[in-house]
Amino acid sequence: MDLRAHVDRVDAKIGSLRTQLTALADEQALTSHDDEHDPEGVTIAVQRAQLQALLAGAERDRAELDLAAERIAAGTYGSCAVCGDPIAAERLEALPATRTCIVCATTRRGRQPGT
Ligand SMILES: [Zn+2]
Known part of the structure; x- marks a missing residue:
């Protein structure tokens, strides 16, 4: 990257x-x-x-x-800061500085990692 x-x-x-x-x-x-x-x-x-x-x-x-x-x-x-899964390449392409995968970004917004 x-x-x-x-x-x-x-x-x-x-x-x-x-x-x-x-x-x-x-x-x-x-x-x-x-x-x-x-x-x-x-x-x-x-x-x-x-x-x-x-x-x-x-x-x-x-x-x-x-x-x-x-x-x-x-x-x-490229690894999600919340769940640790790989972040999709298309998502990184659009949001290169993102720290979370699309699932965590949309379903767990506002929750701290590890909670
Ligand atoms: Zn995630």
């Missing part, structure tokens, strides 16, 4: 979102002399919040991929 392509994609997304946030901050610095009463300033604030939410999500994905890389190194990647 090679996570490289997934990591590259998430990294590119994070880079792009950071660039957009920086550009937005620059724009805001130029226009926000009266943030609360300037409709432009409010629009920028909303866009910024959306970008920050997307960035947080992408960073979470990135952290999950790092953990997946650790499991590959440890030889436990």
Whole structure:
């Protein structure tokens, strides 16, 4: 299993979102002399919040991929963390950082391993 392509994609997304946030901050610095009463300033604030939410999500994905890389190194990647069964290749393809098989993900959601 090679996570490289997934990591590259998430990294590119994070880079792009950071660039957009920086550009937005620059724009805001130029226009926000009266943030609360300037409709432009409010629009920028909303866009910024959306970008920050997307960035947080992408960073979470990135952290999950790092953990997946650790499991590959440890030889436990591809085994369900709950039941220990192999995770289906199609599922890993779609969700490379997943830790559980489809059965555990759908029927035992929220339960801790070993309970
Ligand atoms: Zn399972």
